[in-house]
Amino acid sequence: MRRIVRAFFTFSRLQSVPRHPLCAGHQRQRRAALLLVCFVLFGPPRNDSIADEPAALPKGQPAPVTLRFVSWKPDHPHVWDDALARFTAAHPHISVVRELAPHSSTAYHDLLTQKLKNGDTTVDVFFMDVIWVPEFAAARWARPLDDKFLPTMREAFLPATTEVGRYEQHLYGVPSRIDAGLLYYRQDLLKKYGFTPPATWEALIRQAETILAGERTTFPTLQGYVAQFKQYEGLVCNILEMIEAHGGSLLTADGTHSTLSAAPALEAIQFVRNRLIGQITPRAALTYQEPESLALFLQGHAIFHRNWPYAWELANNRTRSTVAGQVGVAPLPGSTHGHTAAALGGWLYGISAASQHPEEAWALIEFLSSEAMQKRFALEAGIAPSRTALFSDPDLLAHSPQLHNHLTVLQAATPRPRSPIYPALSHLLQRYFSRALAVEHLDLRQEAARTDAQIDRLLALTRPQP
Incomplete structure (x- = not known):
């Protein structure tokens, strides 16, 4: 209150100063005092062009996150649409936006590496061909996953599929699928x-x-x-x-x-x-x-x-x-x-080293590489799983009897350099x-x-x- 009174009297005294068109200093003082009174009485001026602050989230509710997932154009788009819909249903605060690259692995590599080497923060999760792991790891484009992809989790996958995700002492990819000609x-x-x-x-x-x-x-x-x-x-x-x-x-x-x-x-x-x-x-x-x-x-x-x-x-x-x-x-x-x-072919899930949402990115990878989702991909898209147990799954073998022979071929496949x-x-x-x-x-x-x-x-x- 004292500040209001003081500001008011300052303004009154300035009002009594004789006006003259050449007294620019006095005019500035009067305007400054008027602004001071308005600020004290009514607070800072409102700028309607700036949106109001969002309301605080309920206690314990995570903030919304948008993940960007770079992948090639799939042969069964409806299967992937359904998989991502299931993920967002299980994680309502995470939405996933896919960026589809050409089907050619060479063209896809060119697009993805351009983004990664530029430190593009809009890339969170990406498909990585098994032959790209040394390149992405040495360039520090991919985030090491040792603290996430723990030994107990790795044991469920075919050994060859986890080893192709390793470079030197670290793991950089989680197996999505394994391929062989x-x-x-x-x-x-x-x-x-x-x-x-x-x-x-x-x-x-x-x-x-x-x-x-x-x-x-x-x-x-x-x-x-x-x-x-x-x-x-x-x-x-x-x-x-x-x-x-x-x-x-x-x-x-x-x-x-x-x-x-x-x-x-x-x-x-x-x-x-x-x-x-x-x-x-x-x-x-x-x-x-x-x-x-x-x-x-x-x-x-x-x-x-x-x-x-x-x-x-x-x-x-x-x-x-x-x-x-x-x-x-x-x-x-x-x-x-x-x-x-x-x-030997196959694809891994990787996380960009520049991603600002590594925890949410891991949640997506963990979901998509789960046994339940790999089984769905195998049943609905014919994708060979990378989890060992699925090669003896009765439902899957009844639907895809060729998997009986595939395991031997997959385990003996020749990797590229x-x-x-x-x-x-x-x-x-x-x-x-x-x-x-x-x-x-x-x-x-x-x-x-x-x-x-x-x-x-x-x-x-x-x-x-x-």
């Missing part, structure tokens, strides 16, 4: 000609040629074998399987040198180039990724098809496949009977493989030796200096 085939056509699933690539070619000759008049567009031969990461997986089947590898056992010019690797490339492409495989396959090659098979235009486990559900889905009920699946062939090779510079290695591999298959008169030995030298220079950068 598989051979899908037209069961009806093989039965018609008295064949069983081929165990070798030579047997596959003989069967395809026999069936194509027998069906030529009634089905002239039928192809023998379709796979993924476009220049992208899937091409590396397809050719890795061929090289392994011929007894070779991409790198030496110690991972220090490239072996593309070694005899087994050259034989594998020559086999694909001379015996498959343009023979039982259309040259258009040089532009195929998973969706394009699978679409051809689902439309009944191919006898054999290489893909990942997810393709089983789509191939037998009567609303999406013209050959549903006529499809079988087997391990990929080898160069000799009893020897097979499959590339694990290195922080794998994207650069993959770029060189993709370019070489693509040129080797597409350029008709390319000198394979010379091109392989040149690529070996380029890869060796890159690998030397990662070795400790003396």
Whole structure:
């Protein structure tokens, strides 16, 4: 009250000062006093352009959080929509916004790494290909999960799926799914000609040629074998399987040198180039990724098809496949009977190191990787689970009997090189493989030796200096 009175008398005295148009100082004093009285009597002026403070949350209720989840475009969007709806129902204060990247793992990698290296705080949770872990960990883009993904939780997963999420001494990913290359085939056509699933690539070619000759008049567009031969990461997986089947590898056992010019690797490339492409495989396959090659098979235009486990559900889905009920699946062939090779694939959940909501991000990962949700993904989307118990689940095996055989293939699958510079290695591999298959008169030995030298220079950068 005393302040009000004092301010009022100050204002009154200033009011009595004679006014003059040149007395700017007096005018400023009068305005200042008037503002002081108004401030004391009525408080600070209200700015209607500023929103009122939100009401306090009830005691114990967490503040609303929006998580941003970066993933590729799914083949079964309704399954993922349902999964996220179930999560938000269980966690009402957390909403999830998905950012969908291209289906190509190479294009998705480019988009995601651009965000992560810029420290984009709008990225919280992301799908991480198993080959990206060393890169993301070394760059400190992914948050270590050792304090969350505890040993008791890890025991429920296939060992191979947790190990691919490790770099040096830390874990950076929680297994979402495990993948390995598989051979899908037209069961009806093989039965018609008295064949069983081929165990070798030579047997596959003989069967395809026999069936194509027998069906030529009634089905002239039928192809023998379709796979993924476009220049992208899937091409590396397809050719890795061929090289392994011929007894070779991409790198030496110690991972220090490239072996593309070694005899087994050259034989594998020559086999694909001379015996498959343009023979039982259309040259258009040089532009195929998973969706394009699978679409051809689902439309009944191919006898054999290489893909990942997810393709089983789509191939037998009567609303999406013209050959549903006529499809079988087997391990990929080898160069000799009893020897097979499959590339190890799979995806992990990771948390961005720049995320401002790591606790909520972990809650989402824990939910999506749970046994109940993995079972739903397996039943409704044909995704191979990463939890060991699900491979003996009666409901799941009744729905997907092929899982009986998958476990052996998945456990024996060959990983791609694990290195922080794998994207650069993959770029060189993709370019070489693509040129080797597409350029008709390319000198394979010379091109392989040149690529070996380029890869060796890159690998030397990662070795400790003396």
